[in-house]
Amino acid sequence: AQSVTQLDSQVPVFEEAPVELRCNYSSSVSVYLFWYVQYPNQGLQLLLKYLSGSTLVKGINGFEAEFNKSQTSFHLRKPSVHISDTAEYFCAVTPASSNDYKLSFGAGTTVTVRA
């Protein structure tokens, strides 16, 4: 089974400052990793995903994440945030190859961007 721990439940940040959201995972098999964003009263939107290849993954809206297999981490970063980045962010994991089709999500990190 897979599990995800998001190390920060809330991250306040000033506009134009950098932000990092931390995600650690646990799995006995190879995994695919994801970051999703959820705006208030909306569904989930995919920011980026790691399937294979380069460990630095670039996503939408200027976000990027780095896969670190030895530390079982997949931290999300953005060099300069905007007010519109205020949202809930979820890290998720799924086995790379098996008959397990589900995503396992972390509890989420609330990002609040202040002017």
Added chain:
Amino acid sequence: DAGVTQSPTHLIKTRGQQVTLRCSPKSGHDTVSWYQQALGQGPQFIFQYYEEEERQRGNFPDRFSGHQFPNYSSELNVNALLLGDSALYLCASSLVETGSYGYTFGSGTRLTVV
């Protein structure tokens, strides 16, 4: 191109009642998954349907059941509602070849049980 459509967007039910939620997948997608997101938590996998069969199920009681129709749309049914069933229910569609890494999520149905 329409994405994933869920209906209704909100509903309120009384304990003990039954509810049906509906999902129309993104055009071209053949697999539908359902997730429950309680307030302040991450989504939890309920089950996935492909070819009108339940392909995988999460740790949810039998009160939660589903169906997939020939046009790939899906329903989630919950019987004997409990207060703890109050949550946002998310539907995600994908192609069977891409699985969960090709998900498109809908905006969800907010269920309140009183």
